[in-house]
Amino acid sequence: MAVEEAASGAAHHGGGLAIDPMHQFRVETIFPIHIGGFDVSFTNASLWMVIVAVAISLLTIAGMGKRSMVPSRMQSVAELSYEFVATMLRDNVGDAGKRFFPFVFTLFMFVLFCNMGGMMPYSFTVTSHIIVTFALAFFIFLGVTIIGFIVHGFRFFQFFVPKGVPIVLLPLLVVIEVISYLTRPISLSVRLFANMMAGHTMLKVFAGFVIAMGWLGGFLPLAFMVAFTGLEILVAFLQAYVFAILTCIYLNDALHMH
């Protein structure tokens, strides 16, 4: 009885004081805009996407503005990111992938800056929302499929027919291959979203522990948080890389159909 009371008291007490770890993911409207019954308001998610787009443009345009032989720091970063994506595309797609460089570069930089922007205090992590990552992944999937059909025509259907399979098993395997192909946008988007959301929630939960445990016990979760923030920065980069490299692999499948 007493325990129950204490628990409910704590819960009640916690309602006002405790940190809600999911609060950071709330989409808040900044300018309400309604067009034809659709809510297209400018939200904090839109704001952060604009910030990310501006930051990338600044980095690439201002960074490459001087084009000096001995690059400044900003030029180095811009050149490094160019090189990084170009190498990734060359290794995974080959020379045919050069045409898709602008697309992959934009995608990689957008996801990377969204993830990294989310590491700043008080910011909003756009990529921690499944709808954002799914929209990205779905259009990649759609685009890659269309490219496959443009390059190979109806022969692209051969992609779903595994070689050297007895004719009895073929219908079953084709269905499985098609389902496996259709899971691409799902696994691509869920991976990015889940990583970002899990990491940020964990950070906030541990931040809550720091406050709850006070001056004496709070240093332990604080130390963990510092380490975990480092890990999160790694994850932010790694997930952007995985997202871009999988796009390359899908492009390669569509172009070369092995």
Add this chain to the structure above:
Amino acid sequence: MGIAFRLSTELVAGIFLGGGIGLLLDRWLGTEPLFLLIFFFLGMAAGILNVFKTAKQLAAQAEADAKEQSGK
């Protein structure tokens, strides 16, 4: 950790997509658990196929990296 997470999402995505397709077909044709069951298992198979493909591709990548290292 990255690799483990990648493999597990592949598997889960297959199962979810299979279940989803089955559920929609059932709702459309009114054959309640039939297609859900069929596509659930097909989705599982697709998920395992995905995991297998990803693992193969990761192994090839690791091999290429190792070759590059020894070549230098």
